[in-house]
Amino acid sequence: MNDKKILRVIPAEKVNMGGIILDQPLPASGIDQIDPFLLIHHWDSELPGGQHQRDVGVGPHPHRGFSPVTFVFKGDLQHRDSLGNDATVTSGGTQWMHAGRGITHSERPSAAMAESGGPLEFIQFWVNSPAAHKMDNAFYLPLSNEETPRIEDEGYHLAIVAGIYEGVKGPAPTLSPMTLLRGGIKADFSCEVSLPSSFNTMIYLLDGELQINNIEARAKDLVQLGQDGEAISILAKKDTRFIVLSG
Incomplete structure (x- = not known):
């Protein structure tokens, strides 16, 4: 199984939405969208x-x-x-x-x-x-949290919101093929995530720090991965919450 290549790491920008200050990793400078x-x-x-x-x-x-x-x-x-x-x-x-x-x-x-x-x-x-x-x-x-299936192993968990991951089907009904995950991993633990090479894939860090396929990513970074492989290796430098959007 080939590793997915890291295309870019995009730091979130602060945006003002009607007086509400948010972090926005997408769209970003020079990137309107990452389909879909x-x-x-x-x-x-x-x-x-x-x-x-x-x-x-x-x-x-x-x-x-x-x-x-x-x-x-x-x-x-x-x-x-x-x-x-x-x-x-x-x-x-x-x-x-x-x-x-x-x-x-x-x-x-x-x-x-x-x-x-x-x-x-x-x-x-x-x-x-x-x-x-x-x-x-x-x-x-x-x-609800209780309606969202989870995969758990030592040091990490993945909640499957949509799509099928490791044989577990998420409950959300999508209109095109995709896999949407919510994850958490403790410092010094690692996990492997596998997603179709045909999917555009992103990982966003809510907090913490990860090494993703040997590239460093920090809190509020969006990591865009290419379509040249399936494997994603994640090593936590700190306790980290993240989401995976792939479709």
Whole structure:
């Protein structure tokens, strides 16, 4: 099995989204998208508490023709949309939505969290829809941590959100072949990840430090891998949380 070549390491940039400061590794300077992934935003903040829900998070806004996906790592997010869906996902869960021909939604911390405060961390990324599915009916699926299967070994774990990995099928319904993983690895441990050579693959580090196929990556770096192999060797220099987006 051949190693996937590291094409580039992209440090996230700070962006201001309506007064909210986020880390954005994609798009980046000179890189509009890495097909089928259009955008990655990493929100990591401490809510002060004593707030109304309407004053935090992201209010109603429309989407069309792609899938906004949110991985929640700390705190919670309540999703409401124009289809009548209303669900709150907590740490380890996923908000999965296909915008299709059009949908309006909001994502905010729950009223209880807005009042109590505390850490809120999530990643939202956008997956482009194939042309044949851009005008499908919109749909939404909340997934809890308990509904997301995991592979665990000494020093690391991988949660399979979408696709099939090592015979384990993720619950999220994708419109094109892809594998989406959430991972964690302890310092000085290593693991091997294998993904199809035909997939565009990225690894984003929420924190920590990794050596990926002998290339160093640090917190809030996005590592883009090529289509010339299948194998990814990961060695943790520090305790690290990461996601794998491949499709």
